[in-house]
Amino acid sequence: GGFGAPPVNDPMWGYFTAIAGQDGEIDSEELQRCLTQTGIHGTYSPFSLETCRLMISMLDRDLTGKMGFNEFKEVFVALSGWKQNFMMFDQDRSGSVEPHEMSQSLSSMGYRISPQALSGIIKRFSKNGRIYFDDYVACCVKLRAHTDTFRRRDNMQQGFVNFSYDEFLLCTMTI
Amino acid sequence: GGFGAPPVNDPMWGYFTAIAGQDGEIDSEELQRCLTQTGIHGTYSPFSLETCRLMISMLDRDLTGKMGFNEFKEVFVALSGWKQNFMMFDQDRSGSVEPHEMSQSLSSMGYRISPQALSGIIKRFSKNGRIYFDDYVACCVKLRAHTDTFRRRDNMQQGFVNFSYDEFLLCTMTI
Ligand SMILES: [Ca+2]
Ligand SMILES: [Ca+2]
Ligand SMILES: [Ca+2]
Numbered sequence: 193g194g195f196g197a198p199p200v201n202d203p204m205w206g207y208f209t210a211i212a213g214q215d216g217e218i219d220s221e222e223l224q225r226c227l228t229q230t231g232i233h234g235t236y237s238p239f240s241l242e243t244c245r246l247m248i249s250m251l252d253r254d255l256t257g258k259m260g261f262n263e264f265k266e267v268f269v270a271l272s273g274w275k276q277n278f279m280m281f282d283q284d285r286s287g288s289v290e291p292h293e294m295s296q297s298l299s300s301m302g303y304r305i306s307p308q309a310l311s312g313i314i315k316r317f318s319k320n321g322r323i324y325f326d327d328y329v330a331c332c333v334k335l336r337a338h339t340d341t342f343r344r345r346d347n348m349q350q351g352f353v354n355f356s357y358d359e360f361l362l363c364t365m366t367i
Numbered sequence: 368g369g370f371g372a373p374p375v376n377d378p379m380w381g382y383f384t385a386i387a388g389q390d391g392e393i394d395s396e397e398l399q400r401c402l403t404q405t406g407i408h409g410t411y412s413p414f415s416l417e418t419c420r421l422m423i424s425m426l427d428r429d430l431t432g433k434m435g436f437n438e439f440k441e442v443f444v445a446l447s448g449w450k451q452n453f454m455m456f457d458q459d460r461s462g463s464v465e466p467h468e469m470s471q472s473l474s475s476m477g478y479r480i481s482p483q484a485l486s487g488i489i490k491r492f493s494k495n496g497r498i499y500f501d502d503y504v505a506c507c508v509k510l511r512a513h514t515d516t517f518r519r520r521d522n523m524q525q526g527f528v529n530f531s532y533d534e535f536l537l538c539t540m541t542i
Contacts, residue, residue, distance in 0.1 A: 242417050255487040306533045312430040312541040338539045342532050353530055357517050358481045360528065364513045364539050366487040
C-alpha cells in the first residue's frame with residue numbers, strides 16, 4: 193500500500209483497532225484493559241492506571257492523551273525490554289527488587305546517573321524499601337521520557353539545557 | 368522551651384506523634400491513613416497513595432520520602448487552600464470540575480501559564496474530560512513544587528533556568 197494506507201498486513205493492526213474503538217486511538221483506560229488482557233505483566237501485578245497514563249504521555253508529542261498504532265507497538269517493545277531487565281534482577285520472582293538491584297538495572301540500560309540522583313529516584317519509586325514491577329516500569333517510562341527531552345533540547349551536546357518557566361512546566365507537568 | 372524542644376503546646380503535636388509511630392516521621396501510607404481518618408477530603412473520594420506520595424515529595428528537600436512535624440502542618444494548610452479553591456469551581460458538588468474551570472482555578476491561584484501548557488497539563492490530570500478532586504490536588508502539588516524549583520534556580524530572575532542532565536533528573540524524577 194502507498195503512504196497513509198492502513199497497515200492491514202500487520203498482525204497487530206486488527207488487535208489495535210478492536211481496542212481503540214470508535215475514535216481510532218488508545219487512551220489510558222483502554223491501554224490498561226488491553227495490557228491486563230494480554231497478560232504482558234506475567235506473574236506480576238497488572239499495571240496501575242497511573243503507569244498506563246505515563247506510558248501514553250511518554251510518546252504523546254501532540255498532547256492528546258491518546259496513542260496511535262505506531263506508538264502502541266512502541267509501548268509493547270519498550271515493555272518487553274523492561275520486563276526482561278526486571279526479571280534478570282528479580283531472580284526469586286518475588287515481584288520486587290531491592291534498591292541496589294534497581295541501580296544495577298538502570299546502569300545496565302546505559303543510564304549514567306550520580307549516586308545522589310539515583311538514591312532520590314529509587315526512594316520515589318519504592319514501597320517499604322523495595323521496588324515492585326509496576327513502579328519499576330513507571331520509573332523507566334519517566335526516565336526515558338526525561339532523557340529524551342534533555343537530549344532533544346541539548347542539541348549542541350553541551351551537557352546543559354535551558355528552560356523558560358512555561359517550557360519547564362510543559363516538560364515536567366505533562367508526564 | 369528552648370531551641371529544639373518538642374512543640375508540646377501545639378495541639379497537633381500529639382496527633383502527629385501518634386501517626387508517625389516509632390520513626391517519628393510520616394511516610395506516604397501513614398499520610399494516606401491520616402488524611403482518610405481526618406476526612407479532610409469531605410464529600411470527595413479519599414486521596415490515592417500516589418497523591419499522598421506527591422504531597423510528601425513536594426516538601427521533601429532531604430529526599431527521605433518522609434515528613435516531619437512542620438511539613439505535616441504545611442500539608443494541611445496547602446490542602447485546605449486547594450479544597451476551598453476546588454469547591455468554588457465545583458458548585459454542583461459533583462466531585463469534578465471541567466477543563467475551563469480548572470484553568471480559572473489555576474489563574475485564581477496566581478499561576479501565569481500559556482494556553483498550550485495549560486491544555487497539556489489539564490489533559491494529563493483529566494479522566495473522561497473532567498478533573499476529579501484527587502487529581503486536582505496532585506496537579507496543584509506538582510505545579511507548586513516545579514514552580515518553587517524554577518524560582519529557586521532562577522535567582523537572577525531572568526526567566527530562564529539551566530540544568531545539567533543529573534540536576535534535571537533530580538528535579539523531574541523525584542516528584
Ligand atoms: Ca479509544
Ligand atoms: Ca525479588
Ligand atoms: Ca513513620
